[in-house]
Amino acid sequence: MGLLTALDGGYGDRADALVVDGTALSREQLLGAAGAVAERTAGAPGLAVLARPTAETVAAVVGGLLAGVPVVPVPPDSGPLERAHILRDSGAALLAGTGLPEDADGLTPLPVSLADRPGGGWRPAAEDGDRTALVLYTSGTTGAPKGALLPHRALAAGLDALADAWRWDADDTLVHGLPLFHVHGLVLGVLGALRTGSRLVHTGRPTPAGYAAARGSLYFGVPTVWSRIAAEPAAARELAAARLLVSGSAPLPVPVFERLRDLTGQAPAERYGMTETLITVATRADGERRPGAVGVPVAGVRTRLVGEDGRPVPSDGESVGELQVQGPTLFDGYLGRPEATAAARTADGWFRTGDVAVIGPDGFHRIVGRASVDLIKSGGYRIGAGEVEAALRDHPGVADAAVVGVPDPDLGQAVVAYVVVADGGAGRADGAGGAGGSVGGAGGSGGAVGSVGERELIDFVARRLSVHKRPRRVVLVDDLPRNAMGKVLKKQLLDEGR
Numbered sequence: 001m002g003l004l005t006a007l008d009g010g011y012g013d014r015a016d017a018l019v020v021d022g023t024a025l026s027r028e029q030l031l032g033a034a035g036a037v038a039e040r041t042a043g044a045p046g047l048a049v050l051a052r053p054t055a056e057t058v059a060a061v062v063g064g065l066l067a068g069v070p071v072v073p074v075p076p077d078s079g080p081l082e083r084a085h086i087l088r089d090s091g092a093a094l095l096a097g098t099g100l101p102e103d104a105d106g107l108t109p110l111p112v113s114l115a116d117r118p119g120g121g122w123r124p125a126a127e128d129g130d131r132t133a134l135v136l137y138t139s140g141t142t143g144a145p146k147g148a149l150l151p152h153r154a155l156a157a158g159l160d161a162l163a164d165a166w167r168w169d170a171d172d173t174l175v176h177g178l179p180l181f182h183v184h185g186l187v188l189g190v191l192g193a194l195r196t197g198s199r200l201v202h203t204g205r206p207t208p209a210g211y212a213a214a215r216g217s218l219y220f221g222v223p224t225v226w227s228r229i230a231a232e233p234a235a236a237r238e239l240a241a242a243r244l245l246v247s248g249s250a251p252l253p254v255p256v257f258e259r260l261r262d263l264t265g266q267a268p269a270e271r272y273g274m275t276e277t278l279i280t281v282a283t284r285a286d287g288e289r290r291p292g293a294v295g296v297p298v299a300g301v302r303t304r305l306v307g308e309d310g311r312p313v314p315s316d317g318e319s320v321g322e323l324q325v326q327g328p329t330l331f332d333g334y335l336g337r338p339e340a341t342a343a344a345r346t347a348d349g350w351f352r353t354g355d356v357a358v359i360g361p362d363g364f365h366r367i368v369g370r371a372s373v374d375l376i377k378s379g380g381y382r383i384g385a386g387e388v389e390a391a392l393r394d395h396p397g398v399a400d401a402a403v404v405g406v407p408d409p410d411l412g413q414a415v416v417a418y419v420v421v422a423d424g425g426a427g428r429a430d431g432a433g434g435a436g437g438s439v440g441g442a443g444g445s446g447g448a449v450g451s452v453g454e455r456e457l458i459d460f461v462a463r464r465l466s467v468h469k470r471p472r473r474v475v476l477v478d479d480l481p482r483n484a485m486g487k488v489l490k491k492q493l494l495d496e497g498r
């Protein structure tokens, strides 16, 4: 069945082929519920799916794919501003899911029930690899998120390359609890199981207890998840029988790698990717697991390093350059943004990842950082500083704001906002002038500061954008440090924020 070959029945079936947050489904049941969605979706310009971690979300996404309609996963916790942007920008006509808002955000509601079945005459859309499968919204350094267009052929190529790298097949049980609106949880974590034929256990949330209880052979997690598992030795030891523990979406700290290896008896396999490129570099199941390294290019993908001067950088294990990639897993561009699409590629057709890397003579890749401080990775989520700054500036009590990702032992980076209060907007909690009026983060040590308390600003952002884009900490300052060109000196803020 095109992309989702396991739905053809060739790998057999079982009553619990998929378990999502405790709800078990056979593939036949999934195909029935998804077929009912597809039947009502055919011909639509796009199907938005309110992507809660449920079996209904899986049925809705699969339904859209079977109908040949672009599927637009919507983060379930996105505030009205972000959701309205995604729905408007994507042009989706239908909103599928359970517990839909009463007005379905102005779209036609498509409630999903696992008991639904399509009419007898229904058939999946004809296969077409060039057709857009998913429109995944992802943050850039500035502006609202852009919709990355992922065609069926890129998803198929990306999943086949990972099946090859990890010997991932129908004998596996894949376990994870990642969100169903990003590449990691949705493409690898759901569509991967439906292409390789592996069983899938989605734990609802990616908790150590959930992972420990699931008894899988193959586990996916972001580094924050692995770090929390490594901090619970009893849970970690339950994973000793697994075949492969895979980490990705952000750098896995070497101490977490080592602790997992000590507790489970096996070293985690790291892999690297992006929304726009899918997974391009991976540690192979039969290859070396090297702490701090993400492996080698997957089948069909080529990589190169380019210096700031545009010249090639040698793969000598020491020289750093921007990582550029090429291959069948790449996206088709950003929806409705020809300029951004063109800017993402070099003149000779390579995708600029914006990540800075080192490649060894043995082909092993190490990601050493990002070219821009304005793309933050927190808990594996990609967050554009500019989007959070714009949300903060919408608050009447805020004159200016700068957002940075401060190193954080749990999240990799934590979103920290430096805020200049508008004249008359607020007094200072500590009554002091100058920088450093830090108000505690989620712990809430700071109270209201006039009309713009830290809690107020954090909640203000959470009401407009996805909750993970909330600042963890707000620092009130009189001025933002700027260079002669007027650009905020974020490196200086970062040094102060550590």
Ligand code: MLC
Pocket (backbone or CB within 6 Å): 178, 179, 182, 183, 184, 185, 206, 222, 224, 225, 248, 249, 250, 271, 272, 273, 274, 275, 378, 379, 380, 381, 382, 441, 442, 458, 467, 468, 470, 471, 472, 473
């Ligand atoms: C968070 N909380 C706050 C807060 N921030 N409360 C007040 N103020 C703030 N600023 C709340 C949360 O809502 C939550 O509440 C609680 O604090 C704990 O939050 P947390 O520390 O963020 O933990 P958690 O919610 O458990 O999230 C951690 C996580 C999550 C790892 C589960 O970050 C996650 O799912 N990450 C995965 C991201 C991902 O899939 N990325 C892949 C992108 S694709 P409560 O009440 O809810 O408990 C990609 C390509 C590739 O990158 O290579 O894979």
Ligand code: AMP
Pocket (backbone or CB within 6 Å): 138, 183, 247, 248, 249, 250, 251, 252, 270, 271, 272, 273, 274, 275, 276, 294, 353, 354, 355, 367, 370, 377, 380, 381, 382
């Ligand atoms: P996203 O588009 O949300 O998928 O985020 C992609 C970004 O995540 C990449 O550009 C990298 O900065 C980062 N990333 C993904 N995997 C890894 C990894 N294994 N190590 C370091 N960074 C990673």
